[in-house]
Amino acid sequence: MVSKGKANVGKGKSSTKRGVDTTSRVKTVTQPKKTAKPKNEKKKEGKSAKSNSAVNKGIYPSADIAFKALLSARFCAAMWSNISDCDETFNYWEPSHFLLYGKGFQTWEYSPEYALRSYTYLLLHVLPAWIYANILQPNRMLIFYFVRCLLGLFCAFCESYFYKSVCKEFGVQVGRLVLVFLLFSPGMFISSTAYLPSSFSMYMTFLSTAAWIVRKYELAIFSVALSTFISWPFAALIGLPIAIDMLFIKKYYRKFIQWAVISSVIILVPIIKMDSELYGRFVIAPLNIVTYNIFSNNGPNLYGTEPICFYFINGFLNFNMVFIAAIFAPSVIEERFLFPVYPLICLCGAICIHSMQVIYSVLISMIFGKNSQKLPSSRFISIITAAGVVVLALSRILALYKGYHAPMDIYMELNKMHAEGKVDSNVPVNVCVGKEWYRFPTSFFLPNNNWNLKFLQSEFKGQLPAEYSSLGNATAIVHSYFNDMNREEPSRYFKIDQCHFIIDCNYGRETKLEPNYDKQTDKWTPLVTIPFLDAEKSSTLFRSFYIPFVTADKCSFAKYTLYKSNSFKLIENQ
Structure with missing residues (x-):
C-alpha cells in the first residue's frame, strides 16, 4: 500500500490557545522594530498576498464542490452507461424485478440447492424502488433509472469522503489529481452505477481507505465487513493492509478484534436471517460462494475467466495513463472483478504523477541550482497528464455509448x-x-x-x-x-x-x-x-x-x- 506520511500542506499555521495567537506574541518581542516601507512596495505585497490567496482557494475544490461535480458525473453515467455484463441483468436486475412485480428470471445461483447469492444485497435496492413505485407508480423503466441514480448518489458521497481524506493526508496536489481521475475515468463511468456486488465493494473501498488514512479505524473495519458479507467476500483482501497496520504496526489488538466481532455480528446475523427465510433453509450465502469458487471442481473456470493480458488492456481502456502510472506507484478474471480496486488505481496514479513532479523539481534544483526558479514549474506535468486523461477518457466513453x-x-x-x-x-x-x-x-x-x-x-x-x-x-x-x-x-x-x-x-x-x-x-x-x-x-x-x-x-x-x-x-x- 501507499505509505501514509503526513501532508505538509497547511502545517505552517501558528499554534493558538483559547483563540490567542501565541506565535505572533513571541514575534513582537524578538523581532526588531519594523521600518516604514515605501507605499509602492506595500501595494506590491498586498497584490501578492491577494494573488496567493486566490490561487490557494482556486486550486483546492472543497468537499462540497467535489461532491456536486461527482454527483453530476454519476447522474450522467446513470442515464447513458450501458449494461456491460449479463451477470448484472440476470443475477441482480431480474431477481429485483421479481421481488417487486412477482415476475423475473432466476439463475441457478439463486436456486436453494446452491444459494450462492444473497437476497439481502438485492433488498437494499428493492426497498427504495418499492417506495418509489408505490408512491408515484411510474413506468417500470423509470424505476430502473431511479435505482441507478441512487447508486450514483451513494457513490458520489463515498468518493467525496475519499477525496477529502486524500487531500488531508497526501496534500491537495494529489487530491486534485484524484478528483480529475474520478470524474472522467471510463472505469468509474461504468462501475459507479452498475448494479453489481463488485460496485458496492468499490463504494466500501472508498470508505474504508478514506477512513484508514485519517486513522478512523472503526469505520474502516466496518466498511470492509460490509463489503465482505453483503457484496463480495473476496473483497476482504482489500482490508488486509488495514489489518496489518492495526495488528503489526500500531499494535491495536483490542480495537481490531472488538470491531471485527461487532461488525460481523451486526452485519452477518440479519443477512443469515433474511436469506434463510427466502431460501427456505439455513443459508450463509457469503460462505457458499467462497466454497464454490475455491473448493469446487467447477468454480470460476466456467464463468468469468480471462487471460492475464485482459486485465492490462482493460485497465488502460478504463483509466488510460492513470493505470500505467498506478502500476509504477508504491504497491498497494472479468472487468467487474476489478471494480473494488478502482479507488486505489486512482490514488496510486495520482501519487505517482505527483512523485514525478517532486523528482523533476529536485533534478532541476541539482542541475541549475538557484537559477532553477526561473525555469518552468513542475506543474506542467500534472496539467498535461490531466488533460491527456480527460481527452482519452471522454473519447472512450463516447466510443462505448455510440458502439454499444x-x-x-x-x-x-x-x-x-x-x-x-x-x-x-x-x-x-x-x-x-x-x-x-x-x-x-x-x-x-x-x-x-x-x-x-x-x-x-x-x-x-x-x-x-x-x-x-x-x-x-x-x-x-x-x-x-x-x-x-x-x-x-x-x-x-x-x-x-x-x-x-x-x-x-x-x-x-x-x-x-x-x-x-x-x-x-x-x-x-x-x-x-x-x-x-x-x-x-x-x-x-x-x-x-x-x-x-x-x-x-x-x-x-x-x-x-x-x-x-x-x-x-x-x-x-x-
Missing part, C-alpha cells in the same frame, strides 16, 4: 409502442431473442407483466436463466432443471412461430440456428434498426476510442433490429 447502446434503445421502443397504444395491454406479448439473449437489459424495459421475454435456440450451448415460479414460495423451490455445470437445458427454448417480436443483430453472418431475419420478409418486418458496433470487423484503435469523422470510416456497424411477426397486427391510432 443500441440494445437499450431498441427495448425502449417496446415501451414506446405500449405507451402509444399500438399493442393491446391485456394480451400476452412474446418478445424473443436468440444469440442476443445476453444483451437483454432487464425486464424493467418491458411495459408490464403481459410482456414476456423468450429464448430461441442459438449456437450458445450453455445454461440459460429460467423464469421464477409464480407460486408464493418461489425463492424456496428447488428445480431439477438447474445445474452448476453450465450445461445446456433445452426446456428453456421457445417456439419461434409463437413469437410476436424478435430482437436480433445482423452481423452479415448466419447459421441454421442463427438466421438472417432480414431475408425472411414473408415472416418478419423490421420496425426499428439502430447501428451496433461489429468489433470483429472494426479497427481495434478506433473502436476503442471515438474520434469524430474517423471512427465511422474505420469501424463496421451491424444492424440491431426489432422485428415484428407479420401475423401480429399493431393497433392503428385513429
Whole structure:
C-alpha cells in the first residue's frame, strides 16, 4: 500500500490557545522594530498576498464542490452507461424485478440447492424502488433509472469522503489529481452505477481507505465487513493492509478484534436471517460462494475467466495513463472483478504523477541550482497528464455509448409502442431473442407483466436463466432443471412461430440456428434498426476510442433490429 506520511500542506499555521495567537506574541518581542516601507512596495505585497490567496482557494475544490461535480458525473453515467455484463441483468436486475412485480428470471445461483447469492444485497435496492413505485407508480423503466441514480448518489458521497481524506493526508496536489481521475475515468463511468456486488465493494473501498488514512479505524473495519458479507467476500483482501497496520504496526489488538466481532455480528446475523427465510433453509450465502469458487471442481473456470493480458488492456481502456502510472506507484478474471480496486488505481496514479513532479523539481534544483526558479514549474506535468486523461477518457466513453447502446434503445421502443397504444395491454406479448439473449437489459424495459421475454435456440450451448415460479414460495423451490455445470437445458427454448417480436443483430453472418431475419420478409418486418458496433470487423484503435469523422470510416456497424411477426397486427391510432 501507499505509505501514509503526513501532508505538509497547511502545517505552517501558528499554534493558538483559547483563540490567542501565541506565535505572533513571541514575534513582537524578538523581532526588531519594523521600518516604514515605501507605499509602492506595500501595494506590491498586498497584490501578492491577494494573488496567493486566490490561487490557494482556486486550486483546492472543497468537499462540497467535489461532491456536486461527482454527483453530476454519476447522474450522467446513470442515464447513458450501458449494461456491460449479463451477470448484472440476470443475477441482480431480474431477481429485483421479481421481488417487486412477482415476475423475473432466476439463475441457478439463486436456486436453494446452491444459494450462492444473497437476497439481502438485492433488498437494499428493492426497498427504495418499492417506495418509489408505490408512491408515484411510474413506468417500470423509470424505476430502473431511479435505482441507478441512487447508486450514483451513494457513490458520489463515498468518493467525496475519499477525496477529502486524500487531500488531508497526501496534500491537495494529489487530491486534485484524484478528483480529475474520478470524474472522467471510463472505469468509474461504468462501475459507479452498475448494479453489481463488485460496485458496492468499490463504494466500501472508498470508505474504508478514506477512513484508514485519517486513522478512523472503526469505520474502516466496518466498511470492509460490509463489503465482505453483503457484496463480495473476496473483497476482504482489500482490508488486509488495514489489518496489518492495526495488528503489526500500531499494535491495536483490542480495537481490531472488538470491531471485527461487532461488525460481523451486526452485519452477518440479519443477512443469515433474511436469506434463510427466502431460501427456505439455513443459508450463509457469503460462505457458499467462497466454497464454490475455491473448493469446487467447477468454480470460476466456467464463468468469468480471462487471460492475464485482459486485465492490462482493460485497465488502460478504463483509466488510460492513470493505470500505467498506478502500476509504477508504491504497491498497494472479468472487468467487474476489478471494480473494488478502482479507488486505489486512482490514488496510486495520482501519487505517482505527483512523485514525478517532486523528482523533476529536485533534478532541476541539482542541475541549475538557484537559477532553477526561473525555469518552468513542475506543474506542467500534472496539467498535461490531466488533460491527456480527460481527452482519452471522454473519447472512450463516447466510443462505448455510440458502439454499444443500441440494445437499450431498441427495448425502449417496446415501451414506446405500449405507451402509444399500438399493442393491446391485456394480451400476452412474446418478445424473443436468440444469440442476443445476453444483451437483454432487464425486464424493467418491458411495459408490464403481459410482456414476456423468450429464448430461441442459438449456437450458445450453455445454461440459460429460467423464469421464477409464480407460486408464493418461489425463492424456496428447488428445480431439477438447474445445474452448476453450465450445461445446456433445452426446456428453456421457445417456439419461434409463437413469437410476436424478435430482437436480433445482423452481423452479415448466419447459421441454421442463427438466421438472417432480414431475408425472411414473408415472416418478419423490421420496425426499428439502430447501428451496433461489429468489433470483429472494426479497427481495434478506433473502436476503442471515438474520434469524430474517423471512427465511422474505420469501424463496421451491424444492424440491431426489432422485428415484428407479420401475423401480429399493431393497433392503428385513429
